[in-house]
Amino acid sequence: MYFREINLRNWRNISQLKIKLEEGLIVITGANAQGKSNFLEALYLLARGTLPRPARDEELITWGEELAYLSCKVQEKVGDFTREVIIRRGQAKEWRVNGRLETRKRRIWLVGYFPQDMEIVEGSPSKRRDFLDQTIDLLRPGWGRVCREYGEVLYRRNTLLREKPHSELIEVYTEKLVSLGTTLVRGRIWYLQNLTPFIQQFYRELSGEEEEIQPRYQSRGYSLQNESEIKDGLRQAFREAKAEELSRGFTLVGPHRDEVVFQKEGRDLRTFGSQGEKKTLALSLKLAEMNVVKLLTGEKVIVVLDDLFSELDEKRRKRLWSEIVSQNQVFVTTTEKLEWEEREKGAKVRILTLDRGKIYPEER
Amino acid sequence: MAQSYPDPLVRLISALSHLPGIGPKTAQRIAFYLVKTPREEVGELVAALEGIKQKIRFCQVCGFYSEGPLCTICSDQGRDRSVICVVEQPQDVLAVEKSSFRGLYHVLHGVISPLLGAGPEEVALDQLVFRVREGNIKEVILATNPSVDGEATALFIARKLKVFPVRITMIARGLPLGGDLEFADEATLLQAFEGRRELHLD
Missing domain, CATH: 1.20.1050.90 (RecF/RecN/SMC, N-terminal domain)
Structure with a gap:
């Protein structure tokens, strides 16, 4: 199971973000306060229905906007589905799967680590x-x-x-x-x-x-x-x-x-x-x-690690990496440029940059 | 000084806005409509209102709407008088009537709800206990709503009645007929499985 597509609008400081994804390691770089954690929190919400840290809905919508919209296309072993969530001020979140209101939650297996x-x-x-x-x-x-x-x-x-x-x-x-x-x-x-x-x-x-x-x-x-x-x-x-x-x-x-x-x-x-x-x-x-x-x-799970790798020493990083590399799709954020020696070992690594709420498909 | 509507109109708007589901805006709209309505039509409304106050009361036995001391259901000798179905509100009686149930009813006129400060004394429970004690009742069917308060009310009634030699049952919770298993929510499915029953093939 992995995300094939993510689409965010008016989500915190991200006014519009649309990206196609594949399996493998996805490294999100960028300076502080550019929206890296917000991006990962959106993935967490889409998959698990709650936020890694509680927040009021008003805080989730970009300041001055009416609603926030998140959607993801999820690839399963066989087939795929799209989940959307619409967040309006003062109303319950609206969950849809393949365009229809979702009564029974489809599972998206995601595990996250946040500070x-x-x-x-x-x-x-x-x-x-x-x-x-x-x-x-x-x-x-x-x-x-x-x-x-x-x-x-x-x-x-x-x-x-x-x-x-x-x-x-x-x-x-x-x-x-x-x-x-x-x-x-x-x-x-x-x-x-x-x-x-x-x-x-x-x-x-x-x-x-x-x-x-x-x-x-x-x-x-x-x-x-x-x-x-x-x-x-x-x-x-x-x-x-x-x-x-x-x-x-x-x-x-x-x-x-x-x-x-x-x-x-x-x-x-x-x-x-x-x-x-x-x-x-x-x-x-x-x-x-x-x-x-x-x-x-x-099922293999999607892993989301916010600001973790930079804090670990070489030995622990290696141990952690050997643990998560066998998973389908791994998102990590980091402010530093890390040496991804794993790239040479044949693992799929993609580096994205978030800059003032916009995503760029390369290292900057 | 700000201009306001003439007193009779203000009075009507205020009276209407006390009705359930009607806020100040809707109350105004109804009031303006009534001002323009022909006198005969308003007369009909007034007569209807007076009619319910003069003629409609609650059945002394079961608490359903009636015109006399007993409602049409309680005075119907053709019904099974050994079974009582307990419901929260009078309108629930008509809902149950759509089933094949042809016994008697008991209307609680509410539900035990600690959050609304409604204790057991707020529901018509003593009359039910009295009926079970006095009458030849074989079964009491609890048909309260499947909410936390409805369930707690049913459990409380069951405790109150357990000293009497009656069968106490609760209506099933689960899948709607004509519904699709695929689209049922988890909570409903779980209830349906908990309440599953043996199939008897004769």
Whole structure:
């Protein structure tokens, strides 16, 4: 799977950009603030339906314009399709596939690394839950609905606890949270188990260290001893928390408060890791995601790496390159001129330049 | 001083804009139209409005629209009186009537919605419990909307009724007939699979 054509209009600082693409490595050069990251974020949005960092729709449309339009033509193993998204001020995004409104999302397998992905390691627990949930949503149809419904039920339960603690009615929402929550926790544990060997492998290789990273799903307020007992565990936790929930006025237990911990020799890297360790972990997480998607779907993925290569030393760059070169299509941005010795090794490399929101099909 | 419309016109516009789905602009348009409308036609509208206030009330048993103490459905002896279908609004009764269902109804006149501050006391639940306790009811079919609030209301009712010896069922959620599997959204498909049933070939 790869992008054959990209067409952007009024997307942030890019007023118009249209380009045909092939497989292989695509290097996007240019000085700072020329639109390199914006270009990659457009690819990410087109493929995954969300942005790598949350933004209001108004920020996505070029200042002074009415709407932004993004489209891509995607080559699949057999055949192709076109996806478009239209962003208007104050309205929901309009998604189309082959010109028709899209009701069931076609998957575009894309994994991205952006500088803000350090937040997955450093940020609040929600960043780590989102990291899991967003990719499970790609892999499992209906996951998004479960997450949304859980959120809606939770919101109502919290409103009740805060404003009208009707005990019997709260029970109804508790039961709903227990059943939806069990699905959530099971899915997250399943995905984290798939990720773990890859996270450990990449961390080891990128850091050159022997110590293993231990990812662990940490439940909040309920027992996870036995996976088959999640439902009973949640139910019991809700029973035990009831008095405190009533006095504090919100839901205290459940997967919306769970955490994923990454430990190295018993040390939690979020709190005690060095910048280098955190960065290596964040990159390992994304590479693991790429491999799990490939493993579970049998599809090669599109890889998008924003401003990464320039920060890595020679050894890590080589290791990273050997990992992504086998993928279909890889986009990287860089401000520096890099020596792409890989070009001589027969890999397809294309260099594009972005300058003040315009793309030029050569190095400048 | 800025000129405004004569008082009777202002009053009409204000009254109209209290109606659901009608904003100030639409209210003005209707009011201007009525000013130009012949007196007989307006008289007909006034009579119709008075008619619903004088003659229409809610059935004492099920809560559907009626002209007497009981609605036409509740007083129809030809219906299956052992089954009650629970719906959110009176208009849902007519929707269910399009099916082959020929039992009785119970209109909740709302839905439990914590976000709107509507608790169980806001829906006509006590009457339903009373009917199930008193009457010879064999089955209660919950036909609330497939929304988070609709589902929660159904679950709450089910809990309230579980002490009685009645069968409690919920209408199926899933694919529309005549629809195309290919174009169904994921959420609907998932529901349809969860609610799949055995095929009985005799």
